[in-house]
Amino acid sequence: MLRISASLVYSLTVGCVSVPEVPVRSQPQPVTRLPSPQAIDADAGKHLFILSGQSNMGGLKPEQSFTPAVTTAFGAERILVVKNAHGGQSIRSWCKTNLEDPPPTVGRVPKVRGNLYHPLLEMVTATIEGEQIQTITFVWMQGESDLRNTNYRAYLDALLKQLQDDLDFKDINFVIGRISDCGLDQTKRLEGKKNIRRTQVEFAEFYERGSWVDTDDLNDRMQDGILIHDLHYTPEGYKILGERFAQHAITLIKAHAN
Numbered sequence: 323m324l325r326i327s328a329s330l331v332y333s334l335t336v337g338c339v340s341v342p343e344v345p346v347r348s349q350p351q352p353v354t355r356l357p358s359p360q361a362i363d364a365d366a367g368k369h370l371f372i373l374s375g376q377s378n379m380g381g382l383k384p385e386q387s388f389t390p391a392v393t394t395a396f397g398a399e400r401i402l403v404v405k406n407a408h409g410g411q412s413i414r415s416w417c418k419t420n421l422e423d424p425p426p427t428v429g430r431v432p433k434v435r436g437n438l439y440h441p442l443l444e445m446v447t448a449t450i451e452g453e454q455i456q457t458i459t460f461v462w463m464q465g466e467s468d469l470r471n472t473n474y475r476a477y478l479d480a481l482l483k484q485l486q487d488d489l490d491f492k493d494i495n496f497v498i499g500r501i502s503d504c505g506l507d508q509t510k511r512l513e514g515k516k517n518i519r520r521t522q523v524e525f526a527e528f529y530e531r532g533s534w535v536d537t538d539d540l541n542d543r544m545q546d547g548i549l550i551h552d553l554h555y556t557p558e559g560y561k562i563l564g565e566r567f568a569q570h571a572i573t574l575i576k577a578h579a580n
Contacts, residue, residue, distance in 0.1 A: 367456030370402045370449070371571060372485075374416070374442055375464035377409035378499070378537075378563075381554060382463070387561045391568030396575075400456075404449050406442045412467045413477045415439070418484060421476045429470040439481075443488055457578075458491050459571045463499035463563075465522060466553065469514030478525045495531045495574040497567055498522050502537040504553045531578060533570040537563060 371392060373379060382388070384403055392401050408415070411430065418436035425431075432438075460482070468474050478498075486492050500522045505515055526534035540559030541552045555563060 367454040368400050368402050369396050369575060370446070370455050370458045371404070371461060372442070372446055372458065373403065373405040373407070373461045373463075373567075375407050375462050375499070376411050376467060377407070378466075378502075378555060379405070379461075379463035380407035380409055381560045382407075382564050382567075383560065384564060387564030388568045391565055392572065395568075395572045402449050402453065402455075404442075404446050406438075406445055407463075408438055410467055411438060411464070412471065413464060413474065413481065414468075414471075416442070416464075417477050417480045419480070421480060422471070422473050426470070430467045439484065446489070455491070457493075457495065457575050458485075458489065459495040459497060459574065460485060461497045461499075461567050461571065465501040465518040466504075468518060469511045471514075472517070474518055475521045475525060478521070482529070493531060493578065495533075495571060495578070496526070496529055497533050497535065497570045497574065498526050499535045499537050499563065499567070502541045502551065502553075502555075504541055504551045507551070531574055533574055535563070535566045535570055 369392065371388075373382070373384065373388070382405075384405055389401070389403055392403070412432065414420070414426075414430070414435060415432045415438040416436065418439065420435060462481075465474070468477075471477070482494065482496055485494055500519050501515070506512065523534050526532035537555070537559075538551075540555040540563055542549060542559075543552055543556055544550075
């Protein structure tokens with residue numbers, strides 16, 4: 323049976339609103355060190371899935387579609403799912419250092435860099451304590467709050483490196499949801515939206531263990547007889563998103579088995 327209390331954890335702020343700053347310890351607690359995948363039997367250990375991002379990750383309910391899919395693929399006793407999402411947050415809140423020169427003064431800039439990363443890491447550490455981990459897959463759905471961020475690619479690279487270093491696990495799979503087509507028919511911040519979408523695809527296609535998910539068909543709804551491409555997805559859209567994330571994760575895990 324899947325461990326709900328530790329294995330499936332929610333921390334969610336719905337909508338594009340700011341959340342209170344999360345205190346960060348000056349000296350983060352050491353994390354559990356994981357054995358190298360080469361040292362683990364092909365059929366031993368568990369598959370860890372870390373889901374994070376902003377409000378469109380927040381709207382996803384893993385138990386509806388993501389967890390059932392990975393459970394079918396690997397068995398309930400062999401999966402661990404951690405989810406931590408916060409609406410309206412820049413990727414800067416997950417990365418420990420500033421990567422822009424000069425540092426930004428507009429847009430969503432947290433007072434403390436990495437203020438959302440440390441709580442996520444603590445949740446992951448608590449979940450994997452005493453467990454043998456065979457694979458780690460990071461699922462990322464974020465980007466709408468970084469339309470002014472011209473160095474988004476460097477932050478994606480840094481986020482992956484943080485996870486690799488802090489979990490002492492090099493071969494992390496990275497599934498990224500490309501932000502939707504919301505606003506592509508408007509001139510406001512159009513180039514920023516195009517840049518984030520392009521950067522997410524380029525990152526996923528460059529990284530050997532990367533994959534990206536299309537979300538352009540998940541946000542369509544009728545309003546006063548007019549089809550609109552909303553910022554957030556429909557209930558069915560979130561269910562489909564979970565299925566797609568799971569299938570991409572499963573494909574990556576099986577492709578790199580052995």
